[in-house]
Amino acid sequence: MTQDMKVIETLESEVRSYVRSFPTVFTKAKGYKMWDKAGKEYIDFFSGAGALNYGHNDPKMKEKLVEYIMSDGITHSLDMASTAKAEFLNTFNEVILKPRNLDYKIMFPGPTGTNTVESALKLARKVTGRTDIISFTNGFHGMTIGSLSVTGNAMKRKGAGIPLQNTVTMPYDNYVDDHDTLEYLERFLEDSGSGVDIPAAIIAETVQGEGGINAARFEWLKKLEQICKRWDILLIIDDVQAGVGRTGTFFSFEPAGLKPDIVCMSKSLSGYGIPFAITLIRPDLDIWTPGEHNGTFRGNNHAFVTATASLDYWKDDTFEKEIKEKSQIIYESLEKIVKNYPEIKGEVRGRGFMVGIASEVEGLSDKVAAKAFELGLIMETSGPKDEVFKLFPPLNIDEEGLKKGLAIIEESVKSLVKEPITN
Amino acid sequence: MTQDMKVIETLESEVRSYVRSFPTVFTKAKGYKMWDKAGKEYIDFFSGAGALNYGHNDPKMKEKLVEYIMSDGITHSLDMASTAKAEFLNTFNEVILKPRNLDYKIMFPGPTGTNTVESALKLARKVTGRTDIISFTNGFHGMTIGSLSVTGNAMKRKGAGIPLQNTVTMPYDNYVDDHDTLEYLERFLEDSGSGVDIPAAIIAETVQGEGGINAARFEWLKKLEQICKRWDILLIIDDVQAGVGRTGTFFSFEPAGLKPDIVCMSKSLSGYGIPFAITLIRPDLDIWTPGEHNGTFRGNNHAFVTATASLDYWKDDTFEKEIKEKSQIIYESLEKIVKNYPEIKGEVRGRGFMVGIASEVEGLSDKVAAKAFELGLIMETSGPKDEVFKLFPPLNIDEEGLKKGLAIIEESVKSLVKEPITN
Amino acid sequence: MTQDMKVIETLESEVRSYVRSFPTVFTKAKGYKMWDKAGKEYIDFFSGAGALNYGHNDPKMKEKLVEYIMSDGITHSLDMASTAKAEFLNTFNEVILKPRNLDYKIMFPGPTGTNTVESALKLARKVTGRTDIISFTNGFHGMTIGSLSVTGNAMKRKGAGIPLQNTVTMPYDNYVDDHDTLEYLERFLEDSGSGVDIPAAIIAETVQGEGGINAARFEWLKKLEQICKRWDILLIIDDVQAGVGRTGTFFSFEPAGLKPDIVCMSKSLSGYGIPFAITLIRPDLDIWTPGEHNGTFRGNNHAFVTATASLDYWKDDTFEKEIKEKSQIIYESLEKIVKNYPEIKGEVRGRGFMVGIASEVEGLSDKVAAKAFELGLIMETSGPKDEVFKLFPPLNIDEEGLKKGLAIIEESVKSLVKEPITN
């Protein structure tokens, strides 16, 4: 073990996890590549769990950031006004909101995903005067008590140490075979004897990343929005992981034609992997009292700078088209694997660059990811039983890198199938 | 109104607050100075609400940060191993923990104050199997549901939109005249009919910043620790605002001789105003399951780099001594104001560089802060009725800057006393 | 208005309800008949909402009760030992439990339905160490906070004034067309990402009285029990309303072949309409600490005496057979009404003597009940929209009375159909 790894094992809390799957010390990164201390190169199909959609250390953003720092631009400003913030707001409005015909107020709730979710839940309760939130099976929304209450994973929920309250879980799309899960949901809403009160909001991901790469059908999402309207329930789309292009469009809900009441964004929003989050709010719902929600790092100007720079990717539709094309390569490759290796009992899941293979063979996905790491590819697993190996390549990866990574995955699967699979 | 300010007013949520007190657009900052777009210079006695204890854009940290970025060092690593993290861990251990004879495991809970508090509460509940947390009147611990449940402020609590549960509030030091508030607390604990169950933990600040610059006496803190030990309750010190030298020592609890079970740190920890937080855990309590608490930005390597650089300030006791000396200047100046302007019915409060004047004249403190801003000084108010104007100068401010700032405060008070004070 | 009615309207709280449906002052009752102050006779198809299954003032029970009172038998004994209690325990065991091959410990939780439910929920949580209870849509279990938390009705839930917690509602049998609702339930249990934690218990009625006379199929109930066993969840059957012969057997769950872990009984248990309740507990679950649940009136000896006397009805299977035969008359009569009056869009629901007609015509059921009252029959409505008129004749009613009552119902329906039905 290296000295650095020893330091980490000695001093860092047992809660650390990814270092256990990827047991090496990283030093440098660029685009879709990472290098460890020994100089070994890795292809990154993990992308910081969706926080590095533009790869590592994008040169243009880097340039802007260094320039800003060198000029002694404001670093930390809470919610005072700064030029960097104004520029971000303006650019986000011009490049993202206006062209999509969206009209949101922008809230800076603190620079993490769970902060934006907590702010959304609070606002929904304040606006409606109701207490309950409906969330979905296998949803993941964060680890602070408010967000954790709408998160499905039993291990993570148990970590709260208290009963999680004021929430109701409903079945996500395709949760029960041959059942229209929204029919269930609406049955509960329309029946005043159901025990399920009309909630303040329904919170949903369009594709569940942590929950096992479950992609809801567009018609399901659209119907969900209609139900919300019918019962005067706010629709919150948590686009923390699926947003910023991950599923092929800036907002993951665009192709479904949704117009959520509140949108939660974080992860890749800063573009550069630095902490940042916003909550988008339908203007008439923006009834916050000043300071009613806050957070010390809500004015992270470094993030304003890189986020503004990152929006260059979205000035026209070139980037979207590239994602679309490359995602075809991914699908075909994964479908081929599933077909060629029936032993893994695999199923391709997902949308855009948010994809994976769910294997019914217990423990297999973990082994595939471990083997891939050995072969120089970083990739994680997800799902309630870690049954999915999950590909999150950077959106701007070139074809060469993509194919190289996919080849490693196939090789990993192959090597495991050749070895008898036992648990 | 400038174009930038217009953008902010149009696009940013109504929740924004400081921009209302300090209505100008900032562009640049260095040390204890800030400049707005019009080129006006301000002395900063606000320090990012305690996140900028070393002032803005400290040159040494800046150098290290830019160097790191230029070399394509890992920016975002979740809880994978990186050299920057290892270096931070090692330096924090050598410079801070070891010399203070402290032996903590270090957890990265996500890069904000509320994240470290949430992680502390979860761990305390998990370790003890109990659900309740005791917090104190006028305590402030954050805005996500778990942290908000241990926060006293009624307006902020109401923002939750749900009843806040699993917590009991006890009176902080000096809360009721002539009463020993810990006698009350312990009476509840020792009486099995009190309705107050033995809690998992007691969470406390040594000086309450948001709550009105209430400094608990050292003997009160020491007695609190003894009560915790007697009843097998974990003691969590939330040092997010009072820590990192703000009250005169790195940890605010050092002069009281405490050894808390869990310590929450954030704000000035990164040194540079970028998001960062850690939770310090007594090693035998570190029973987390891997991943049981997490957060996308828990591996913010920029923060690792600047935080490591910032610890240079603590390599010997020079910095502590300087803080001590300069805090004397502050106290004397404030005491003089209280004495010379009896009309403000003022009382000096606080410890070290975490001080203020509480005025019984309703609305006065807000006016002092507003006047000071006009005169080029940034300073906020706190307390349940905003009755305190609160000084948070950078710890490394020079005497000239300090005196200039104090002079502006006196001038502000003076101008308000001359004008008849009405509400 | 009579003087008595005026007293009630002046002094009794607005919460009173049945007096509004049956606006007369009752003085005397015997068997299935009641008389008001003016001497008008009524047929009682309400039976005290199921608390008078043996009719009013059964002569044998009356004799025993008066004899007991005259002899100065203990009236009130908390949970001290009394001969009357011992006799009840022994008789209940010999006449009810043993012949059904049931082996329960008997708890006296306080003399009302909600008390037995609260005791059951507490015990289930204590035994399992889990906090959640699963209940069903349109379930009704009582009006104190614990019982109300597992009750579906929105109006009643709202009366709590606080969010009702630690419960999850699942769909009852036939809740969604063509869906197997238990498949849905079990999907949530088997998926560790469902957000539904394994509960302490599932509480169910075999026929939902307040919820609209919904009778679960026996195979559904049996499957529910199997699910409970599979997941180590306690099964609580709330037999407060459906028990004591109402559906045809002493325990309503007998024909489904269930052996619940906990059974809640009250209402007709005393036989005479006086307050009484018991909780039946699988012996190995009886881990209460003495006094951990109690209630001043848990030792209501008058109830012990009449309950003991009432068990004479169950010494052989004669009574069961009679109920069966007479319930045939009821069904045929109701089916005829539904067939002959298609305008009411009616559906016959229920089991045994716990039956009704659900009408899709809004407001109709209330009108039928009102008309019937006019014609000398007492009958209530139920269901989330009061869409069911509900027949609860005494089990020991004679054929003459039964037919007379049924004729009044038909006449009421007829008169309403002739009048155009409008709302």
Add this chain to the structure above:
Amino acid sequence: MTQDMKVIETLESEVRSYVRSFPTVFTKAKGYKMWDKAGKEYIDFFSGAGALNYGHNDPKMKEKLVEYIMSDGITHSLDMASTAKAEFLNTFNEVILKPRNLDYKIMFPGPTGTNTVESALKLARKVTGRTDIISFTNGFHGMTIGSLSVTGNAMKRKGAGIPLQNTVTMPYDNYVDDHDTLEYLERFLEDSGSGVDIPAAIIAETVQGEGGINAARFEWLKKLEQICKRWDILLIIDDVQAGVGRTGTFFSFEPAGLKPDIVCMSKSLSGYGIPFAITLIRPDLDIWTPGEHNGTFRGNNHAFVTATASLDYWKDDTFEKEIKEKSQIIYESLEKIVKNYPEIKGEVRGRGFMVGIASEVEGLSDKVAAKAFELGLIMETSGPKDEVFKLFPPLNIDEEGLKKGLAIIEESVKSLVKEPITN
């Protein structure tokens, strides 16, 4: 062991408690005397924990009850109108409310103490739109979840199996030496940073029976009422145990000059030891929706009959005077015991016929009660550590019976002091 006792031990749940302290089978009772199956006579200083203030089987009430039963009067009527109910309402109004200048609406919430408390809490929350209730240390209000949430006893609270919420416990009178506990309470109310929200109601007993015979001073109670008025908080007096003459007046709060917003009554209200409860409501607060709170046995006509008869005791002030005189005998006797037996470190507590001796000698009170039982006196202990032996003689006991009972107590103490006291 007798056959009856064997039946109880075999079939009754482990939750039974008093039968363990008084291990004999009772058969008959009259006035202040009880007899067991072996014919042994006991003096009853327990009075059904306050449910038998008029002793057992009062002849006049018995006569009325039997007469009513024999005439086939309505037994069970839910909240339909009955002559027995109208008579009770009218008599209660004429004999109790009017002469005391009280103007309450009367609610029948279900026939137990916990039912009236639950209804009071629900109404207070509904009226105010607030969720919290403030209760006091060592308060006891019942065992269903709502009532248990405002009960102090840790063992009983733990029985809930879930965290008890929406309540805050404040210190009762004399809880901490030399502190004015209401000053503390009001400090929390007036400080918007206290973490204690303005509650819907404060619920209090004037003398805490279960909590250890703690009698609040009249001035404390009066000040509590003023605080409630000042902060627009409803005052609920739980007079379930202290009411109906137990402390010397019909309502325990009369001598303190209170006029509570809501009053909870049960226990001795029926006079005869049969289940009964009412909630008294300030008329303008009576905003219940019909049926928003209910309970099957809320129309217990046997109780209406005996309760009406019992009010004969209150037609003039004779009864009050007698209680006063006899309570002097009790006090003097207890004071003498405390003085003559300093070894017991005793303190006399209570008011009227609700009195006891608190002993600092651990375990002593239990031994005194056990010895007294041996000598033919029934008496229980109370307080968080069972440190009080508690005298609840019937209010209509004659001097002879009273003195005989007191003599047994002295003898019991004496015998224990002579034996060396060890644990």
